[in-house]
Amino acid sequence: MSKLGKYLKKYWWQILIVVGFLVVQAYGDLSLPQYTSDIVDVGIQQGGIDSPVPEVIRKQQLDRILMFLPENDRQTVENSYTLLDQGDYSDSQWKTYLEKYPVLYGEALYVRNDLTEEEEAAIGEIISTPAMLISYLSSDGEEALAVKKDILSQALQKAPEDLTETDLQTDLFQIFQQMPSEALQEMAAKTKEQMGSLSEMLTDQIAVEFVKNEYTAVGMDLEKIQTRYITVTGAKMLGFSLLIMVSTIVVTFLAARVAASLSRDLRGRIFGKVLSFSNAEYDQFSTSSLITRSTNDIQQVQMMVVMLLRMLLYAPIMAAGGVMKVLGTNTSMAWIIGVAVACILAVVTVLFLVVMPKFQLLQKLIDRLNLVTREIISGLPVIRAFSRERHEEDRFEKANKDLTKVNLFVNRVMTCMMPLMMLIMNLVTVVIVWNGAHGIEAGDMQVGDMIAFISYTMQIIMSFLMLAMMSIMLPRAAVSLKRIDDVLTAKPSIEDPVSPRHFRQEMKGVVEFDHVHFAYPGAEEDVLSDITFTAEPGKTTAVIGSTGSGKSTVVNLIPRFFDVTGGAVRVDGVDIREVSRKDLRDRIGYVPQKGVLFSGTIETNIKFSDEELSDEKMERAARIAQATEFVEGKADRYDSPISQGGTNVSGGQKQRLSIARAIAKDPEIFIFDDSFSALDYKTDAVLRKTLREETKDATVIIVAQRISTILNADQILVLDEGKIVGKGTHEELMVSCEEYQQIARSQLAESELSGKAGKEAAL
Secondary structure (H helix, E strand, O other): OHHHHHHHHHHHHHHHHHHHHHHHHHHHHHHHHHHHHHHHHHHHHOOOOOOOOOOEEEHHHHHHHHOOOOHHHHHHHHOOEEEOOHHHOOHHHHHHHHHHOHHHHOOOEEEEOOOOHHHHHHHHHHHHHHHHHHHHHHOOOHHHHHHHHHHHHHHHOOOHHHOOHHHHOOOHHHHHHHOOHHHHHHHHHHHHHHHOOOOHHHHHHHHHHHHHHHHHHOOOOHHHHHHHHHHHHHHHHHHHHHHHHHHHHHHHHHHHHHHHHHHHHHHHHHHHHHHHOOHHHHHHOOHHHHHHHHHHHHHHHHHHHHHHHHHHOHHHHHHHHHHHHHHHHOHHHHHHHHHHHHHHHHHHHHHHHHHHHHHHHHHHHHHHHHHHHHHHHHOHHHHHHOOOHHHHHHHHHHHHHHHHHHHHHHHHHHHHHHHHHHHHHHHHHHHHHHHHHHHHHOOOOOHHHHHHHHHHHHHHHHHHHHHHHHHHHHHHHHHHHHHHHHHHHOOOOOOOOOOOOOOOHHHOOOEEEEEEEEOOOOOOOOOEEEEEEEEOOOOEEEEEEOOOOOHHHHHHOOOOOOOOOEEEEEEOOEEHHHOOHHHHHOOEEEEOOOOOOOOEEHHHHHOOOOOOOOHHHHHHHHHHOOOHHHHHOOOOHHHOEEOHHHOOOOHHHHHHHHHHHHHHOOOOEEEEEOOOOOOOHHHHHHHHHHHHHHOOOOEEEEEOOOHHHOOOOOEEEEEEOOEEEEEEOHHHHHHHOHHHHHHHHHHOOHHHOOHHHHHHHHO
16 A cells, blocks of 8 residues: 555545545435434424424413422523513514414413523423423323322322212312422422333433424424424435535546546556666566556556545445444444454455465466467467467467466455355344344334434445455555556666766767676676777678677667676767766667567658658658668558558568668667668668768668678678677688688688679679
8 A cells, every 4th residue: 555655645635635525425324314213203203393392382381390390490491481472573473473373362372492402402301301290190091090199189188099080180280389399399300210210212202292292282283393394304315415426426536537647647657667678677577567567457556546535435434434323323232233344354354365365366367368469469470380370279278268267266256255245234134123123112212213223234334345345356456556566666777877978079970899798687607708899980890690699789788778797888988878878879870680660651660760850861761771662662652551560561671661760860870780681682782882872971880690791891790609709801801710701601602702702792
């Protein structure tokens, strides 16, 4: 995660916005179950009455409540209500009250003042006991009748069985008015003590029943109250749903934007890094692996970032919020959540231990499949020529099956996770309903609370489920991120100096090898040993030798494709390790051994070094490279398309266009790495003659296999096993160098071996 944080640092403000909207979304998601519970418990069961403190109360009922209260509580309740007096209101206001409370003409009513939630809760706690006592004594139940007889027998000093029907019709509250205040408070305290055995929920419901009776008595429309409560609560749920929708859209958009931007940046950084690699780094990271890291691995990281911002950050917020809501709803069933989470974590741990090693193997197998595919496609002509189609099919099939086998294993394990999680969720639901039913029966829980508890529990479990899924997906993405980071943090073996020097203009085009030694990274022996020579402007230096003698390695040291391991290579009198690579390579026109063309047109390929190059210079380069004839023969001439890799032109045409590309650059130094091998002798001779005439001030270094190509060279270097065994002109080497003589005799006729005859044959 630290590596990911390093690359996501520039997007911190967008991530902060995502976190903010995730908090808003979580708040909305966690609010909906409570509103559902309110609709069931308050809207349906309590008729829309959500407070035990009545909005309006008759004077008679208020007096009855006050008689059971001590002085300080009585004063608090009295201050919470105002008597409705017509003189205090305008006609329109009084008319509104009349419509709302039809009994207002017949009875004196008190209306509740504006109270805070804390004040309303305090008043509710004060009047709940008297309200319950009044409701209880006003009911017709057998228990209420027994209590009534007990009170009347004490007040009338008669035995309960001696009470007459007239006695039973006596208003108890008239008797209470005659009783001392201390006795009434003692009765209320006794009632409250008896209520202590009841749950708080039942107590609240009894108090709400008192409020409903009072509203009915003053003529209020209970159905309208219920409808309004359900409508308002439903509207709030709809509002939260819209808020959740907007938050989800914003989070999804920003998560996708951040992930896509990160992928774009990573691809750009990898591409830029790869361009800075020397051949040593290409050997460390294979081409197929670099392609996989730039595509598949970055795609895995992109998916991980989306899931991270969309799910991984959201899950802890939901889990923590859900736990807080559950503890606020009902703590007696919190153990169910603990058991469920423990089961989920156990399943995830097992899956993690099984799948993690496979994810690491998966990326290597993708690299392998890309490698095999690339080799087969690029080498298809050779495969067909040797009738090896079946063998290559088997090789591809093995790589494909190995990848498929691991993929199937991972997918099967992942497939098992979801059914197990669903089983845990369903079992948890059953356990909650089982325990909740007993709680409802005992009066410790309402139906709506159980529904809310189930919702919160599912949200908590789903949060841990999301974390579980991410814990399985993250390892694969972490492997991909590490592979990307390995490329981006790889230290190139060839780097520009901190303070680069400038070339000396008075030595323009001079290439000097000073006792150069070179060994490939990891090799035990030198490929080149004590290479010393100087290539000068206006002269041609040729390098020849047997296969594997190090010819191409010599010229690859000049553009710093590799750095020498001993000695020094100087251009224009300056060690090439002390100048910038761009400055160095701007002075060099390089033609590789294998002609490389890019998709586009002939013009874009010749103008590869400078898109602003004039058409005259382009045509001159094509003429020198002997490419004019076949270019002019095409219908679109220089606008003729070149397919990827130049597969729609012949090998000779590809080499001539590669030579034209180097000539168009007009460099100080030309390097031809066996670049004439695909040309016929006539074209080869004409091209070299024209090149010598047109680039007479440049330094030309030619690596060749054919002696006929280098007969006219001013200096010929003969390499054998990485050492210079001969140096001089053709005539001098024919006298002094046995290795050169062997090569010459194998390629030239006796008549061509003499210097004059050989030069004439070359022309």
